[in-house]
Amino acid sequence: MSYQIPGLPDMEYMDRQKRTFLTQIYYREVARGVWITTKHFFRNMWKWMTFRKGGVVVQYPEETRPDMSPNNRGRHVLVQRSNGESRCVACQMCGTVCPAECITIEAEESKNSTIQRKPKVFDIDISRCIFCGFCVEACPVDAIRMLASTENLVGYNRFKMIYDKDTLLNWHPVVNDDVVHGYNP
Amino acid sequence: MKEVTFTVDGKEITVPEGTLIIDACEENGIYIPRFCYHKHLFPSGNCRMCLVKIEKNPKPQPSCMTQVSDGMIVYTDTPEISEMRKAMLEFVLINHPLDCPICDKAGECMLQDQYMEFSGDKSRFNETKVAKEKLYHFSDKILYDAERCITCSRCVRFTEEVSKTNKLGILNRGDTSYVALAHGDTFDDPYSYCVTDICPVGALTSKKFRFKERVWYLHKTESICAGCSRGCNITIETKDNKIYRVRPRENEKVNQSWMCDFARDFYIDPMKNRTSGTQVDHKNVTYENVVGEVVSLLKEHGNEMTFVLSAYATNEELALAKQLIDSAEVKGIFTKPDRVWHEGSEEVKSDDILVKEDKTPNMTGIRKIFPAAKDLSEMIISDYKYAFVWGPNAAVDKLDGLQIISLSAMRDQVSDKAKWAIAGRFAAEKHGSFTNCDGIVQPFRRALKGENNYDELIFFVGILKGLGVEPVGRTVEEVRKAAE
Ligand code: SF4
Ligand code: SF4
Ligand code: SF4
Numbered sequence A: 001m002s003y004q005i006p007g008l009p010d011m012e013y014m015d016r017q018k019r020t021f022l023t024q025i026y027y028r029e030v031a032r033g034v035w036i037t038t039k040h041f042f043r044n045m046w047k048w049m050t051f052r053k054g055g056v057v058v059q060y061p062e063e064t065r066p067d068m069s070p071n072n073r074g075r076h077v078l079v080q081r082s083n084g085e086s087r088c089v090a091c092q093m094c095g096t097v098c099p100a101e102c103i104t105i106e107a108e109e110s111k112n113s114t115i116q117r118k119p120k121v122f123d124i125d126i127s128r129c130i131f132c133g134f135c136v137e138a139c140p141v142d143a144i145r146m147l148a149s150t151e152n153l154v155g156y157n158r159f160k161m162i163y164d165k166d167t168l169l170n171w172h173p174v175v176n177d178d179v180v181h182g183y184n185p
Numbered sequence B: 001m002k003e004v005t006f007t008v009d010g011k012e013i014t015v016p017e018g019t020l021i022i023d024a025c026e027e028n029g030i031y032i033p034r035f036c037y038h039k040h041l042f043p044s045g046n047c048r049m050c051l052v053k054i055e056k057n058p059k060p061q062p063s064c065m066t067q068v069s070d071g072m073i074v075y076t077d078t079p080e081i082s083e084m085r086k087a088m089l090e091f092v093l094i095n096h097p098l099d100c101p102i103c104d105k106a107g108e109c110m111l112q113d114q115y116m117e118f119s120g121d122k123s124r125f126n127e128t129k130v131a132k133e134k135l136y137h138f139s140d141k142i143l144y145d146a147e148r149c150i151t152c153s154r155c156v157r158f159t160e161e162v163s164k165t166n167k168l169g170i171l172n173r174g175d176t177s178y179v180a181l182a183h184g185d186t187f188d189d190p191y192s193y194c195v196t197d198i199c200p201v202g203a204l205t206s207k208k209f210r211f212k213e214r215v216w217y218l219h220k221t222e223s224i225c226a227g228c229s230r231g232c233n234i235t236i237e238t239k240d241n242k243i244y245r246v247r248p249r250e251n252e253k254v255n256q257s258w259m260c261d262f263a264r265d266f267y268i269d270p271m272k273n274r275t276s277g278t279q280v281d282h283k284n285v286t287y288e289n290v291v292g293e294v295v296s297l298l299k300e301h302g303n304e305m306t307f308v309l310s311a312y313a314t315n316e317e318l319a320l321a322k323q324l325i326d327s328a329e330v331k332g333i334f335t336k337p338d339r340v341w342h343e344g345s346e347e348v349k350s351d352d353i354l355v356k357e358d359k360t361p362n363m364t365g366i367r368k369i370f371p372a373a374k375d376l377s378e379m380i381i382s383d384y385k386y387a388f389v390w391g392p393n394a395a396v397d398k399l400d401g402l403q404i405i406s407l408s409a410m411r412d413q414v415s416d417k418a419k420w421a422i423a424g425r426f427a428a429e430k431h432g433s434f435t436n437c438d439g440i441v442q443p444f445r446r447a448l449k450g451e452n453n454y455d456e457l458i459f460f461v462g463i464l465k466g467l468g469v470e471p472v473g474r475t476v477e478e479v480r481k482a483a484e
């Protein structure tokens, strides 16, 4: 993206491991990996045998966790107007605030001159989304919301995980014509 | 000129006599908020956003209407002034629609910026806002939204003072006032897009840019307009290698804050008829191949070759071309108009505001570097066997019977006929500098990537190396330095 924040220092975002002789010969690292896997296997095995929590992971997407919070941020929905169109005015606030940069919007002229602006393209790349909910907070017209459910956010390849406008509008239709925020363009 | 010294917020400032307080402060790092004042328009003092306190003056004064005088003591940041600014913003915002999500100005709107900086208060207005016309089509380029307008009259003064078409005026009073055209008129003004830049809010917007992209995503590159020999300073705003809009950049000596509509469209419209790649006898060959062939041509037939220069070439490319011409002993050097004005086109032929009759950006540069170059119409064909034609628009019948090497960004009859064809780049796709009609050398930077992985400069460097000559420089900076 061409948008840059000027004046930010170059930062190391990771704790990089120093390259030493011991890390360069990979046998030691392979052995370490095998050790970690084995350790977790026996630990989880023990939990499972003693009927404790956390022994086995959830088999998503066939199962979902029963103890999910009702406030969980799950999949996105685009709110509809009563005529089935999206409430979104393609203002790009969500795309701008999104830390994963996974929202792609293209605007076009709406036929309704009191709305003026509507999205032509509205894609969310769910494989990049970090479910932070910033997009929901940023939206000035309450056009995007998140459901608690995380059912079926899967795909066999990463292109199948880019959800377009029609999917987002229709997979769990929410119709809302109220003026939620002071001004409803 | 006489100088006067005055004090702003305890800081002594010396400026020439007659300077306005608002300008004197801005030059010295104190920004006074404003809506109606524009540096290149006559001040009108109607928005009252720029009020300052002047000692011994019972009432606050608009700093855009007050000239500095000796010993004046001005305050710009007293609690009283900041209260006034808040009150002015509240007035402006009473009937403002808060369209920011759908407003093309959002992100560079003076009302947004100044509200965030100088007010930040919550609205106390519970009544219904005045509704006005939201889609007023001024012309097929400009759209006006009366609700967003704060009637600062910048656009009106622009048509009065700069473009001199007097098309716009303000009708009615108070909260019902709006900018309007005469009944049945359209806003056809060759500089009409300028009002979208100077409008401090999103009331006047360009239809071409409408809803295309949010302004904060655009990458801005400083460039020089290649539309005519005036060489207006512009900013090319791009995203993902596509030009979204072009806006004028301030330059007191050349274009103040303006540019013509034609050039803006000229940049935004996708260029048709582009050349691409390198061809010999209409077959695609590699770039190295063509360079090799041109080098051997120059070596063997340099004295049978004529060189037709392009007025779209940058000064740096011309310097390398001169080196090439000198070392290969090319005989005839000619120039041509690369773009001509067509009768009946929407473009202005020339006026006394900005547009010049010479529609190429760098003819002055050619005249400086090649004082002996003659016009192509004076060429005698029988003297030559080969023609190196640079740039589009050479008269093809003038080149009958010659073997043509064409280096051009545009496809035309010459590049179709050429035996050796090399695709070039446009001004927006390369670094360089142009010399404008007044002899001012203006550097510019590349805004677009360009299709080919070479540009004219690299092409000339390659040829010079093939000829066994050390080029004066391999990059724009090196050539520029060598020319100094
Ligand atoms: S939840 Fe966060 S990461 Fe996901 S689309 Fe919204 S803003 Fe982007
Ligand atoms: S913030 Fe809301 S209205 Fe704006 S583009 Fe995103 S979903 Fe649409
Ligand atoms: S003019 Fe400015 S404040 Fe008004 S709607 Fe447009 S961006 Fe918002």
Ligand code: SF4
Residues within 6 Å of the ligand: B148, B149, B150, B151, B152, B153, B154, B155, B156, B179, B198, B199, B200, B201, B203, B204
């Ligand atoms: S349209 Fe813009 S420039 Fe013209 S008066 Fe209104 S706010 Fe000022």
Ligand code: FES
Residues within 6 Å of the ligand: B033, B034, B035, B036, B037, B044, B045, B046, B047, B048, B049, B050, B051, B062, B063, B064, B065
């Ligand atoms: S800027 Fe001074 S009154 Fe408007």
